[in-house]
Structure formats: structure tokens, C-alpha cells
Amino acid sequence: MDDIKKEIVEAIKQYSTIIIHRHLNPDPDALGSQIGLLHVIKHSYPSKVVHAVGEEVGRLQFIGRMDVIPDDVYRDALVVVCDTANLSRISDSRYKMGKRLIKIDHHPDQESFGDLSWVDPSFSSASEMLVDLCLGFPDDLKLNKEAARAFYTGIIGDTGNFQKGKISPGTLEIASILRSYNFQPERIHNFLNIKTKHSSHLQRDIMMSYKRTDKGVAYFVMTEEMLSKYDIDRTEASNLINTLSGLKGVRIWVFFIEYPEEIRVRIRSRNTPIDSVARMFNGGGHPFASGANIPTWEAVDQVIHALNQVCP
Ligand SMILES: [Mn+2]
The missing domain is CATH 3.90.1640.10 (inorganic pyrophosphatase (n-terminal core))
Structure with a gap:
């Protein structure tokens, strides 16, 4: 070394x-x-x-x-x-x-x-x-x-x-x-x-409408429409990922963010390794912080299903 x-x-x-x-x-x-x-x-x-x-x-x-x-x-x-x-x-x-x-x-x-x-x-x-x-x-x-x-x-x-x-x-x-x-x-x-007013409004919306599976996978879908409604760029929006981090019973938290050509997936986890799932969906990263890419909204369920599978 x-x-x-x-x-x-x-x-x-x-x-x-x-x-x-x-x-x-x-x-x-x-x-x-x-x-x-x-x-x-x-x-x-x-x-x-x-x-x-x-x-x-x-x-x-x-x-x-x-x-x-x-x-x-x-x-x-x-x-x-x-x-x-x-x-x-x-x-x-x-x-x-x-x-x-x-x-x-x-x-x-x-x-x-x-x-x-x-x-x-x-x-x-x-x-x-x-x-x-x-x-x-x-x-x-x-x-x-x-x-x-x-x-x-x-x-x-x-x-x-x-x-x-x-x-x-x-x-x-x-x-x-x-x-x-x-x-x-x-x-x-x-x-x-520092948070802008727009991002704190989006954050409130995330807390009110995220979904959660029985296994403890919390996720939120950010469409193009939503980003323009809050007048927020994708980088700032995706940095709100840890809004879902401190919730009791949540092991893994995920954002799906719409881009012109694809949907980017940000995955975070408290202590369940998730990088193998990221690699299944054209991505990679750290064991507890990874990213992936999916072509269409139909694949959202597949990602959530795969994450449920890695939960103990
Ligand atoms: Mn780094």
C-alpha cells in the first residue's frame, strides 16, 4: 500500500x-x-x-x-x-x-x-x-x-x-x-x-407519503413533475435521502428519482448490506450506501422485492 x-x-x-x-x-x-x-x-x-x-x-x-x-x-x-x-x-x-x-x-x-x-x-x-x-x-x-x-x-x-x-x-x-x-x-x-424553503417543503412531503414494506424497506418516488412543482434540482432532492434514515423499524431507505433517460435509485441502509442489490440493477457502491439505475417505473417493484429479500 x-x-x-x-x-x-x-x-x-x-x-x-x-x-x-x-x-x-x-x-x-x-x-x-x-x-x-x-x-x-x-x-x-x-x-x-x-x-x-x-x-x-x-x-x-x-x-x-x-x-x-x-x-x-x-x-x-x-x-x-x-x-x-x-x-x-x-x-x-x-x-x-x-x-x-x-x-x-x-x-x-x-x-x-x-x-x-x-x-x-x-x-x-x-x-x-x-x-x-x-x-x-x-x-x-x-x-x-x-x-x-x-x-x-x-x-x-x-x-x-x-x-x-x-x-x-x-x-x-x-x-x-x-x-x-x-x-x-x-x-x-x-x-x-442550509436548506432552501423548497427542499424543506419536499422533505415534509417525503415524510407524509413515503411507503414502507413489512421488512422495513422505506421508499419514495420522485417524479419529474414533483421536482418541478417544488422547483428543486435533482442533486438537492436526492440529498434528502436521509430524511428517511431515523425512522423506527426502517432498515433500508430508497429514493427513485426520474431523469430524462432513466430512473436513478439511491439506496441507504443501517446495517444490512445492499450493494449486491445495487449491482443487480446496473449500479454499485458501498455496503450501506449504493446507487442503481432502472429503465422504467415498472422496475421499481423489482428493486423493492430484491431489497426485501436481503432483509433478515
Ligand atoms: Mn466519497
Whole structure:
């Protein structure tokens, strides 16, 4: 494991242009790991050219903004992809135009890619992995306030304020080191916890009309019509998934969200592994947090049936 980290650090040292990607529909960890790494490299090697690319999400712009770059920047570049399990999920398909590709991710390794790949699902987040990398090579990769702020945002995003996901003693040690930089963590908590009026109305509707099976599978269907009625974008709507998390007797909770070409399924679970079901429906992820895709509403019942089956 330490060898791969060393090779990654050597590659970063070697290239003068580095372009950092992450997954589509970015969450705080995707952006936090990407922007944090950008600041670490800029701070440690001021003469290198470093870019972060991908689509932006308005409410997460506080983490950092994306660069718009022409194709030819990729010619001799090192490309690093953070927090992304599969090639098809990478935001900005130009990742393949670089000289060398590195994957750094904490999702189970369903599809390995890259010339160098460091995948370790024991970490809470890709952001935590990158801090671990910096701490292992302090002379080569130096943290600063901007990097610490971004990485901290990623860790609290993927752990839901240290309440869920993989939280090890190491996660908390890393959080503590990050907090020693002077970046006002309370402002980040505020940014991430703020809810719009629209989303609180939708949340009320979810609580009033979700369905539940005898096995403890709670689910809610979000149609296009509903999203436009509440004037809410899909990312914000899908982030309400944990509205269903704290209900007594609910083991697994699911959102079905209508997209133009498909229906995306978000699945969360308290302690019943559900990633096998996600894989049955063209998806994957973590044992207790996965995503899937179904072609039509008819498949909703099949997903619910499969989830009932994995309940004890
Ligand atoms: Mn992540």
C-alpha cells in the first residue's frame, strides 16, 4: 500500500501539468478531494500548472470553482481522478487525453482503471485518503489552510458530520489535524446544512407519503413533475435521502428519482448490506450506501422485492 502512495507522489513531482477530475453530480467529498489536492500541489509546487475540471453545482461552489481549459492542456499532463469508482462516472471525458492516469478512491474497486490506482474502502472519504497521503509525505505534499478547508468539507460530507459511513480513529485524528488550520469549520457546517424553503417543503412531503414494506424497506418516488412543482434540482432532492434514515423499524431507505433517460435509485441502509442489490440493477457502491439505475417505473417493484429479500 505504501508503494503505491510513493509512486503517486513521484508522479505528482514529475509532471509540470496536473489536471484533477472527480465524479459527475459531485458531492462534497468529490469536490473537497479535488480542490484540496489542487491546493496541496499549488502550495507545494508553485511553478506547476494545476487545474480542477468538471461541472459545477451552485450550492457547493463555496468549496472551490472549476477551471475551463482547452484540450491541448492535456497533452503532457498527469490526470488524477478522485472519489470515482467507474470510468463512466468521471466528469469530463477528456480524462483519457492525458499522458498518465491515476485513480484515488474509497469506493469498492468494481472497475479498476488508471496507470496507478490507489483504492482503499477502509477510508471514510477520498478527502481523508489525500490527507493521509500528505501526512505520509510531508516534505513533498504540504497542507495549507485552503487544502485543509476543502478536505474537511469532504470528510464531513461523506460521514454526515461524523455520524455515518466509515469513521475510524484515524478519521478523527485527521479531522483534528485539519481543524488546527484556521479556516472556520462552523461556516462549512452552515453551508452544508442550509436548506432552501423548497427542499424543506419536499422533505415534509417525503415524510407524509413515503411507503414502507413489512421488512422495513422505506421508499419514495420522485417524479419529474414533483421536482418541478417544488422547483428543486435533482442533486438537492436526492440529498434528502436521509430524511428517511431515523425512522423506527426502517432498515433500508430508497429514493427513485426520474431523469430524462432513466430512473436513478439511491439506496441507504443501517446495517444490512445492499450493494449486491445495487449491482443487480446496473449500479454499485458501498455496503450501506449504493446507487442503481432502472429503465422504467415498472422496475421499481423489482428493486423493492430484491431489497426485501436481503432483509433478515
Ligand atoms: Mn466519497
